[in-house]
Amino acid sequence: MSSSTELTEKKVFLLKSLDGVIFEVEESVAVQLEVIRELIEGDCARPFISLYNVTSEILALVIEYCKHHAETCSGGTSATIADEDLKTFDNEFMNVDENILLELCSAADYLDIKSLFELTCRTLASLIKDRTIIEVRKMFNVENDFSVVEEKAVRKEFAWAFK
């Protein structure tokens, strides 16, 4: 098969981010987003899809992730080599600022990309495992709604876990 015929046969989708940036992706990449795969299977996919919850910065990363996974899985390499390659890629891919990680996790949830969701959840979990309560509240932007007395009581019950 020559590359020119291959190009014309490939279906392309245009994904528009929250801030209006348009990304062109091939079908093999787009189907990794479960939300889009469902549209395609239901024959409801238009070539132009707006993603209202994802910024261009995050969408670029998501596409990079899906592209690499699509290429590695369709390539002629053996399963074990592909596995190793993906592991290395995933590790490097997770080496980003923690706010980006949170946004990637949220985007993976919204776009329904199971492997990326699992990867980001796992990475975030190991990141916060040893953090203090105050650090965790700050990172997840949660307000302490316990009264002083209530918090003391919860802390007292498992005082040993704070050591």
Add this chain to the structure above:
Amino acid sequence: MDNFGYIPEAMIINILLRLPVKTLLRFKCVCKSWCSIITSCSFIYEHLDMALADSRKARLLVMQYYPETSDFFLFTKDQLTTPTHFKIPTKSSYCDFTIMGPCHGLFCLFNDVNSELCLWNPATREIKYIPESPFPPPEKYHGDEDAEFGFGFDWKTRDYKVVKLLRDHYDDREHRNNVYQVEIYSLSTNSWRKIDVNVPAHSLVRNYAMAYMNGTYYWWAGTFILCFDMSNEQFETIQLPKIDFPLNEVEILGNGISFTEYDGSLAVIFYLLNKCGTWSELWTMKGHSTAVTWTKQFSVGWLKGQWRPIGSYKNNRILFERRLFGDNRIIRYDHEARSVQIDLPETRMDGSCSKTIAACYIESLVSLMLGDGWKSIYENFKLPS
């Protein structure tokens, strides 16, 4: 975090599900909604389910227990040098615990000295004493030192159960006429009931080899294994294979078996001690009851000295224990490398250590204070068996 204020709860839950128990207990202080997520039954069981599915989370647990002080030391594979120390609160000054479990990270302890029975989750440090059975024992029952216990999970009713076998003693020397009264305690009702069931065993090798695995409790009973299905509450027996030990024509000092886990199923380590040393074989079991087939995986021999196998992990590593006055040691045999390694630090490995248990352990948040409503709320929730 200018452009990222709101984090959906599903995402928070999925991150929390991947955290260890100790961190989760701490994170109950973050805010009210985190606290209610972490204490909810659905979260507790999803967390357990995830840990059971992820074999990387299964750790080797070595538990040592000192009867004079009721001290427990738990060594887990990732921190063999710094064991976690527990003291079990008990009314008696001296304890002789029978240890059952783990099952979903829980243990059941029976104190032979004063018949106290309790459930224990070392990861949350929760302990629950089980009320005494209200039923009068059989006429010729000698006392609880004659009782057998089992502990496990009934996946059909999603309940933790303790089964107690009370032997009605007869003077028949071969115990051929032994009959048992069987009582069951269930955690969800916090009460005992008697069941009418036949126990197809005459005498059990008390406190020696027993194990819980996948909904069934197993006891060693000589040439066979007695098993109790935690769901249908029936006993069955499994014939043990005949082992041809290389005898070396040397006087036998002892033999026995030890239960362990291999590929998620029950396996048995047979061992023989003589003056040459220790010979042991690991056998796996497939099928149920009368249709069981046994397969020998590998043998270890001869190890110099008298070593009792206490468990195995990762399918090819066996832990052996040796007790000589004041010199208790544990070694690890790696079948892949065909080598013996000293595994545990010798901290407190003195003569007063009474029991060592090695098991595959997954820590859990499972609470022993489950109220009456917990079962109905999560009736449809998928639970691990």
